[in-house]
Amino acid sequence: AQSVAQPEDQVNVAEGNPLTVKCTYSVSGNPYLFWYVQYPNRGLQFLLKYITGDNLVKGSYGFEAEFNKSQTSFHLKKPSALVSDSALYFCAVRVPQGGSEKLVFGKGTKLTVNP
Amino acid sequence: DTGVSQDPRHKITKRGQNVTFRCDPISEHNRLYWYRQTLGQGPEFLTYFQNEAQLEKSRLLSDRFSAERPKGSFSTLEIQRTEQGDSAMYLCASSTNRVEQYFGPGTRLTVT
Numbered sequence: 001a002q003s004v005a006q007p008e009d010q011v012n013v014a015e016g017n018p019l020t021v022k023c024t025y026s027v028s029g030n031p032y033l034f035w036y037v038q039y040p041n042r043g044l045q046f047l048l049k050y051i052t053g054d055n056l057v058k059g060s061y062g063f064e065a066e067f068n069k070s071q072t073s074f075h076l077k078k079p080s081a082l083v084s085d086s087a088l089y090f091c092a093v094r095v096p097q098g099g100s101e102k103l104v105f106g107k108g109t110k111l112t113v114n115p
Numbered sequence: 116d117t118g119v120s121q122d123p124r125h126k127i128t129k130r131g132q133n134v135t136f137r138c139d140p141i142s143e144h145n146r147l148y149w150y151r152q153t154l155g156q157g158p159e160f161l162t163y164f165q166n167e168a169q170l171e172k173s174r175l176l177s178d179r180f181s182a183e184r185p186k187g188s189f190s191t192l193e194i195q196r197t198e199q200g201d202s203a204m205y206l207c208a209s210s211t212n213r214v215e216q217y218f219g220p221g222t223r224l225t226v227t
Contacts, residue, residue, distance in 0.1 A: 032214060041220075042220055043119070043221050046215045051214060090157050094214075099170075100171060103158070105157030105159070107155065
């Protein structure tokens with residue numbers, strides 16, 4: 001069974017500092033990996049994805065993520081955090097082998113950027 | 116793109132009543148997905164359509180749940196004989212062949 005773990009329920013960083021939100025996954029097969037962000041009372045917004053190729057992927061709003069196959073991780077990063085980055089972040093995985101299109105999400109990490 | 120829209124945004128119903136939610140995907144997106152999200156959890160997959168065909172269903176989708184996409188455009192999710200455990204945010208998403216799914220704002224269901 002596929003699963004995603006976000007080991008930190010909450011991450012606090014100061015504005016201007018780098019941020020990292022951690023994600024590890026467990027799948028059989030080669031995964032597609034995603035990061036989404038959810039602001040209060042709003043739906044999930046797509047940030048970035050990894051399918052194949054370069055392990056470092058860049059996405060919206062200056063976010064990037066690094067795929068590490070040996071550590072089965074896909075951590076989200078940003079060099080300089082903004083207060084407006086404060087939100088709930090979800091990592092998700094999809095295993096396309098077998099034709100499934102469902103996303104399996106982690107429980108989410110609440111990011112707070114302090115001014 | 117006008118984005119994925121969902122109606123209603125909020126629904127309060129009494130236990131035992133039936134409810135129906137609607138999702139309008141981004142135009143020309145042939146794939147449509149339903150998820151359920153409870154407080155403190157990530158979204159959980161319910162079902163998936165490609166055009167009008169329902170191709171994948173989760174075991175979470177009990178007999179009381181039914182989803183349709185009759186013309187391959189909008190979709191409806193019906194819950195019959197609602198239970199308090201059905202209280203959740205119901206999210207709809209759509210996609211093309213580009214893999215990433217785009218989510219709507221959700222319908223928050225409260226069963227009293």
